[in-house]
Amino acid sequence: MASHPRDLTVAPPEFLRLAAHPLRWRLLTELADGDHRVRELVERVGEPQNLVSYHLRLLRDGGLVTARRSSFDGRDGYYRLDLERCARGLAASGAALHPALRQEPPALPRRHATGTPSRRPAVLFVCTGNSARSPIAEALLRHHTAGRVTTV
Incomplete structure (x- = not known):
């Protein structure tokens, strides 16, 4: 039986x-449920704070999550899933x-008969509080x- 050689170093x-x-x-x-502070994540996953912080740093360095300070007093830091990344x-x-699993790029905007790009509807999502409802929406x-609708 013939096998395909695979590069195991990839x-x-x-x-x-x-x-x-x-x-x-x-x-x-x-x-994915929403923005959380480290201590909330510690409770949810049941692991020590130092271990959770270490893995959050790896996810942040890899661009899968972002961290921001609370706009209220700047003391609390909130982690957020970067859905696009x-x-x-x-x-x-x-x-x-x-x-075959490669996704096609989004279609280019359609043009009017005049040759100018048509305007796509734009939607603005506003989040009040520290939740992920707006990014998820x-x-x-x-x-x-x-891609037929843009977000502002």
Whole structure:
């Protein structure tokens, strides 16, 4: 039986290396529910604070999560899932596995008969408080409209 030689030195894509760790995957899924402080994530995942902080740093360095200070008093830091970076990383991982999993780029804007680009409707999402409802709504809009609607 013939086998295909594979280069075993090819590393998995960065997204997979970051997201495949069980604790980091759990942190990503918790952050998919909304922005959280480190102490909230510690409670949710049931791991020590230093371990959670270490893995959050790896996710932040890899661009899958972002951190920001509270706008109220600047003392609390909130972590947020970067849905666009995760989506791009997941798509790139699929394409690295097989060319058939490569996603097509979004369609170019349609042009009017005059040759000028047509205006796409624009939507502004505003989040009050420290939740991820607006980023999730934005990501869902982008996904379901395939680039036909822009966000502001």
